[in-house]
Amino acid sequence: MLQGHSCHRRIRQSLGVVDEVVIALNGRNWLATALGFIAGGVVPVATYLEAHHDLDPSQPLHAQVTTYLVLGGLVFSAKTVFRWATRAFADGWKAAGFVVLLEGVMITSHVPVLPLVLLAILVAVNGIATGCTLSVERSRARNTQPTAERADAKVVPLAAAQHSRAGRQRDELVTAAAAIPRPANSRLRLRSGSSQENFAFELAPSAK
Numbered sequence: 624m625l626q627g628h629s630c631h632r633r634i635r636q637s638l639g640v641v642d643e644v645v646i647a648l649n650g651r652n653w654l655a656t657a658l659g660f661i662a663g664g665v666v667p668v669a670t671y672l673e674a675h676h677d678l679d680p681s682q683p684l685h686a687q688v689t690t691y692l693v694l695g696g697l698v699f700s701a702k703t704v705f706r707w708a709t710r711a712f713a714d715g716w717k718a719a720g721f722v723v724l725l726e727g728v729m730i731t732s733h734v735p736v737l738p739l740v741l742l743a744i745l746v747a748v749n750g751i752a753t754g755c756t757l758s759v760e761r762s763r764a765r766n767t768q769p770t771a772e773r774a775d776a777k778v779v780p781l782a783a784a785q786h787s788r789a790g791r792q793r794d795e796l797v798t799a800a801a802a803i804p805r806p807a808n809s810r811l812r813l814r815s816g817s818s819q820e821n822f823a824f825e826l827a828p829s830a831k
Contacts, residue, residue, distance in 0.1 A: 640711050643755040652758040659754025660746070663703070667729070667745035670696030671738065674730035697726050700745055703752045 647656045670693055677689045684690045701722050708718035729741040 640707055643751055646758050647751040647754045649758075652754065655757035655761060656751070656754035659752070659757055660750030663749035663753030664746040666696050666699045667742055667749060670700065671729055671742050675738070693730060697730070700749055701726055703749050704745065707748050707752065 646652060647659070673689050673696070674693045678693060679687060704725060705718050705722045708721040709715060712718055712721070725741050725745060729738050729745065732738045
């Protein structure tokens with residue numbers, strides 16, 4: 624299990640920003656993407672609403688529960704956005720500045736449009752990243768868990784083919800043996816060997 628999760632992390636770390644967008648927009652992954660936007664996108668929305676509507680700037684911030692809710696939402700989103708920005712800019716300092724700017728402006732700016740634009744960006748980043756994680760996890764699970772079922776699916780047709788081939792061989796032997804001359808008081812008896820495909824005929828006295 625630990626090895627599977629380690630492999631899953633390596634796969635996620637090897638994906639770039641464009642790769643994650645492509646995976647999220649793939650039609651086969653629509654459910655994972657939808658769940659990703661629900662699970663990952665709801666946090667920035669809740670953070671924005673808490674910061675702009677429930678947080679009272681006239682009261683001490685440390686005395687308000689809403690402050691810690693906003694901080695929790697910022698931490699949740701900042702990690703994903705930082706990872707995306709690191710891949711996009713290939714620079715840790717730029718990624719850190721990008722995260723601080725987006726998260727900070729979203730919760731502090733009173734410009735009518737700007738916080739909503741940044742909120743949309745954060746929802747998209749968190750939604751696509753979470754959807755990609757679910758898609759990769761689902762793909763890994765499908766490739767590792769049903770191994771026995773796939774093996775059974777291969778064994779059953781093989782056994783059926785062997786049985787059918789053995790039946791055809793037996794029918795051919797019966798037809799060929801019927802043309803073999805034999806004494807009038809004898810009959811042919813089918814003898815099966817050790818395997819399904821090993822058949823032979825022997826002469827046996829006719830029953831009186």
